[in-house]
Amino acid sequence: SPFDTGTNNAIFPEYKRIAALLGDLVFQAPRRLFLDYTASKQNVWSFCEFLNTFMPAIVCSHGSDLKYNAWVPGDLTDLLIRFVNHLDPNGPPSSNLFWPTYNNSSRLLMTFLDSDGSHPQKITRDTYRKGAMDFLISLSLKHPF
Numbered sequence: 001s002p003f004d005t006g007t008n009n010a011i012f013p014e015y016k017r018i019a020a021l022l023g024d025l026v027f028q029a030p031r032r033l034f035l036d037y038t039a040s041k042q043n044v045w046s047f048c049e050f051l052n053t054f055m056p057a058i059v060c061s062h063g064s065d066l067k068y069n070a071w072v073p074g075d076l077t078d079l080l081i082r083f084v085n086h087l088d089p090n091g092p093p094s095s096n097l098f099w100p101t102y103n104n105s106s107r108l109l110m111t112f113l114d115s116d117g118s119h120p121q122k123i124t125r126d127t128y129r130k131g132a133m134d135f136l137i138s139l140s141l142k143h144p145f
Contacts, residue, residue, distance in 0.1 A: 028129075028133060029137050029140065030137075030140070032126065039102050039103050043101045044101060044102045045089055045099050045100075046126065048110075079097070107125050108123050108125060108126070109123070110123060
């Protein structure tokens with residue numbers, strides 16, 4: 001979804017509008033529906049990535065978060081290794097990185113941000129475009145494709 005990228009990635013006049021709609025319909029709304037359902041049954045964690053938003057072309061493709069962040073040394077790799085070993089991505093209390101569980105009231109995400117290649121993180125709320133997402137979820141449940 002091409003948000004907060006200014007005029008970058010505008011390949012043709014309606015490209016970003018179409019990409020936003022398809023991103024929400026095919027990826028974001030189903031992701032949120034899945035999290036809403038599973039968060040009441042077990043511990044779940046979710047993350048969002050805003051990397052390479054400064055690039056003037058299509059550079060953040062589906063799965064690029066794993067290619068550039070999970071399989072190279074860094075924060076997401078550390079979290080993934082901890083999760084595989086302990087079923088919890090968080091390390092000891094002295095660890096400088098804490099990833100809260102996602103639940104239906106707080107809706108907390110680990111968010112990876114672009115900052116001149118340093119990829120800092122912060123905890124954000126998964127409430128962006130909530131009304132629109134809820135509408136897409138109800139529409140897709142009523143008329144599945």
